[in-house]
Amino acid sequence: MTWAWTLLAGAAFLFAAVHGRGAAAAAALTEGARSAVELALGMLGTVMFWSGLMEVMDRAGVSDALGKLLRPALERLFPSCREDGELRRDLSCNVTANMLGLGNAATPAGIRAAVRLRRHAGGDTASDELCRLAVLNTASVQLLPVTAAALRAGLGAENPFDILPGVWVTSLVSVSVGLLAERLLEGRRG
Numbered sequence: 001m002t003w004a005w006t007l008l009a010g011a012a013f014l015f016a017a018v019h020g021r022g023a024a025a026a027a028a029l030t031e032g033a034r035s036a037v038e039l040a041l042g043m044l045g046t047v048m049f050w051s052g053l054m055e056v057m058d059r060a061g062v063s064d065a066l067g068k069l070l071r072p073a074l075e076r077l078f079p080s081c082r083e084d085g086e087l088r089r090d091l092s093c094n095v096t097a098n099m100l101g102l103g104n105a106a107t108p109a110g111i112r113a114a115v116r117l118r119r120h121a122g123g124d125t126a127s128d129e130l131c132r133l134a135v136l137n138t139a140s141v142q143l144l145p146v147t148a149a150a151l152r153a154g155l156g157a158e159n160p161f162d163i164l165p166g167v168w169v170t171s172l173v174s175v176s177v178g179l180l181a182e183r184l185l186e187g188r189r190g
Helices: 002-018 022-059 062-077 085-099 103-121 128-138 146-154 164-185
Strands: none
Touching (some): 022 146
16 A cells, blocks of 8 residues: 555645645645644544543443343344353443444444454454444444534634534445345355
8 A cells, every 4th residue: 555655645746746736736735734633633532531431431331331232133133242241241342332433432342343243253263243243344434423523623613513413314324235145145155
């Protein structure tokens, strides 16, 4: 991937130089880097707050309560978690963080769940449950897209959460299509 970005950047600067726009390209590069840093710093507080809240919820036992609430759905999607309480807990933390639009907070629990699913499956290929976890993480249902709202707020959106209806519909459709595709391809090994 590094070579692709290097090739694209090199081609852009070569094109700018040939057309006498080297100074404009350099200015755009500098402005883009400055804007990226400002945006990242602006989002940092929001992401830290929600990630911290997820940690507090976990320590206060809210994650366990959510695990009980999500248990029927999780056991249907991931039969291995019926006997493995740690797996169920990691899956519920992962799903909850994804529902809040906190992919970065969902990652540690998702990795722990993937490792446990891998142990349950054994072998060298991804199990159907592990593929299902990847689908759910890629196309998660978002009830409250906090990271997207923080990004929109950082870019000056007047109402960062006015995207909710669109997010709800698209996330439900993407999860449904993803799970359907996973079910149709279940058990096939390339």
